[in-house]
Amino acid sequence: MKPRARHSLLTTEGMSRSEVESLFARARVHARGLESGRSVRALEGKVVANLFFEASTRTRLSFERAAKALGADVLNFTAQASSVVKGETLMDTVRNVEAMGVAALVIRHSASGAAHLAARHVRCAVVNAGDGTHAHPSQALLDAFTLHERWGSLDGKTVLILGDVLHSRVARSNLFCLTTLGAHVVFAGPPTLMPAGLEEMGGRLAPSLEAALAEADAVMVLRVQGERQTAGYLPSVREYARLYGLSAERAARLRPGAVVMHPGPVNRGVELAPEVADGPANVILAQVSHGVAVRMAILEACA
């Protein structure tokens, strides 16, 4: 068999608008296929390996569902049950799994750059399912797809990304993806959790949360983790909820028709009030179902 050009998805940085839009076109086909129960069996006879060196349930299940819907065989690997604890390196693991004849490695790892490192040392496709605080391209693509399906176009829309941007791979990948599609990206959150250089990367810092809410067409709420309190970034999760949480009162300042997104899992009552998470503006479950279709499009393009 003639070796084909390898495609990996490691980051949304540098993706062209036409690349993103052609993935969306395929995702739309897959979404209809999933609804009707007649999926495109594009990966029949191929093997996709999910290598999850960092715990994740939703993303792994979503990739597994996507690969199986395309007809692929799926290998699942989680770090807890593996030889990683015995000192086997990331490199050893990816080379070994590749040698089993896989078409694509889907990698989740707690270190930024792990997917790039793996991709440099294997010939099969690598799909980055989240590396440290660097990138989560499939999440960003499904977020953008969700907005695209709702609005028809992202051109000129304003998306507010709210919360712990410093530690968020979702925020970074969305920044690149959304701006490529013509949207404006605004950031808000505690100053201790705002990294340097967001303007140079194409974003804007909100002068205040209230002002940012008033101009947003969508709010992407990031998960805030309890470790930020112990590491000294925040006085308390409680205070975070009061100053930066998307409460019902804050959500009421949104424009009519503005949507609320969250990459999940939601800390209800912390970054997102329960009534907002379940309210009419939320598209969180649409994100989840679009996730499978978008990941099908990604695997189909890469594997």
Added chain:
Amino acid sequence: MSPPAFVLRGGRVMDPARGVDAVQDVLLRGGHVVATSDRPLAADGAREVDVSGLWVCPGFIDLHVHLREPGDEGKETILTGTRAAVAGGYTAVVAMPNTRPPNDSALVTRLVQERAAAARLARVWPAGAISKGLAGEEMAELGELAAAGCVCFTDDGRPVMNAGLMRRVLQYARALGRPVMVHEEDLTLAAGGALTEGTQATRLGLLPIPRSAEVSMVARDLVLLEEVGGHLHIAHVSCAESVRLLREAKARGLRVTAEAAPHHFTLTDAAVAEWNTDAKMTPPLRGPEDVAAVRQGLADGTLDAIATDHAPHGILDKQLPFAEAANGVVGLETALPLTLALVRAGVLPVARAIELLSSGPAAAFGLPGGQLLPGGPADVTVVDPVAEWTVEPQRFHSRSRNTPFAGMRMVGRVVHTFVGGRPVFFEGALEKEETP
């Protein structure tokens, strides 16, 4: 046995400490520089070496080298490290104490000295630890380390976070007449970061190291120095603000010296693009303003020496996700051309460049050499200033290959290195060990 005598004929002698820049003959005999002369010197049995078109410089001195022995001989040994040194034109290096075990006792100091003597290449001046076990808690036996031959004290690789300890070490080392060399990094500010705060760190999802991690410690130690006296030496200065503080401190007459590393005056954090762990070190690569300020500091005398912070690491330490990869780059075999690049860029006059590699570091630590003084040690580096070459890490004499300069074109190369009158590196190659 006294080494053979050599006459270096017709080279451009560059000896900044003596204000010499002239075509001269240089006679080396009995381990010493015997004479330098504008007129041809009689060979008188000495071997004649034609060095016309080449520069004859005082042997280079590196104040900051990790030789890794004892403990990490897979990365470097005193033998391989001093091979790399003489191949890079260095006739003397100061060996950092963060070995395993660390050099916090005269026993380890003597081991380093014995291995260096057996290697018979560059001179190795041991640096003693500031604190027992480099733990930053109790002072090491500085008096014993000094008596054994340690030329300075440092916990390099780690900062002295405890300000009380730092103050007492400055006081104590002052009585011993030794500089205290500091790795300035406030760990509460660096806080697990991997790259300078800025767009590159954010883009790559690496936790940031703010410049204040270095600058605030420089400020703290200058305050302590002003209060208690002594001699403070700041290692690997990387930030514009550190250079400014040092300039002010020197203007006020404080006894502070400082060094900068070639990677910090050559590269910015852009070199880390796409996770290049061979561009990972502490302090990290900074921004263009910092590079400009470090260059200015080298030019105006705020910084006293170019020091490589040669830090060998094996491939397993570097073939890791960026945040997990080891800190440090090798530097001994690329420092000269990177320094000469500053001359071509108009940053440094050529005499200042040579001074920063030789008499500058010698004066900072009070080491022998650094000039071609008749009667002084015959430590001489002969340089071809126009030779062009490409950095091929697999050809390094160092045991390690971790350089951010791989594949880069360089101008300027070491031709001969004499240590104590012996040609340890000759015509671009290590000399075969002569049978005694």
